[in-house]
Amino acid sequence: MGPDVFRFFHAIGVNLKQIYGQTEIIGIAFVHRDGDVRHDTVGLPIPGTEVRISEEGEILLRSDAVSAGYWERPEATAETFRDGWLHTGDAGYLTEDGHLVVIDRLSDVMRTERGTAFSPQFVENKLKFSPYIKEAVVFGDRKPYLAAFLNIDPQTVGKWAEDRGLAYTTYLDLSLKPEVAELIRKEVERVNAELPEELRIRRFVLLYKLLDADDEELTRTGKVRRGHIAKKYASLVEALYSGAKEVEVEAEYRYQDGTVQRVRAGVPVWDLEEGVLA
16 A cells, blocks of 8 residues: 555544565464554564565565465475475565565566665655656666656646746746756655665656657556666666766657657756755
8 A cells, every 4th residue: 555545544543554464374474553553564573473584685484374385286385485484475674673664576676786676666656656756767777776767747846836936838848947856856855765775766867758658658557668668768767877967858749730849958867965966
């Protein structure tokens, strides 16, 4: 469940809690306690449950509730149940006080240059909880740090700009405003504060157009087509890791009457360093 939905229920007085577990451990292994409910974790282990995180970032569980194996499936049993530990197939990490954060299925997880496991979708969803960010694409697989393409929400950011007397003409024009970049930087910093240091966004680009399913950048259900985006905007991805301050791009806009307009623009690459845009 997303943090915004979770906060909403608590705001209206519903003492909602999250749990985590699997059929192989008879359902529940972690649960929130009264007075210790957090929107980004699944709580603490129930009595008798041991947990550790493998070198690959996989959540491993051990308790008397762990099943003996799968019926007449010896190979699957040997893969999932090893040395008394249930290999959940999920990636996650423990906070300093023992709360479990579940990231994603291990098969969907990427790794930084140092080998730290992370889920790009996990970070993207956190970014999109901001009312000012419509879409996010996070990079960082085998890279020294995480970086992102961000789409501003034209309605909320447009209203924000109008309220401050900040004139603009198009989405491209709005996305290039330094004031807008500063607004988004604060939103990224808010998300970074909830992430381990190595999984924080270091650089970002405000993409000059909205990602669109018609351009094969999103699926029809709104999921990011990461590979296609990385290829289509290869120069911007390269700039996120090369130290470049700006990339010259050519944007193409197709209107309902069939006309096409091409615009050249310099798209800034923003650095987050000590809370200041470099």
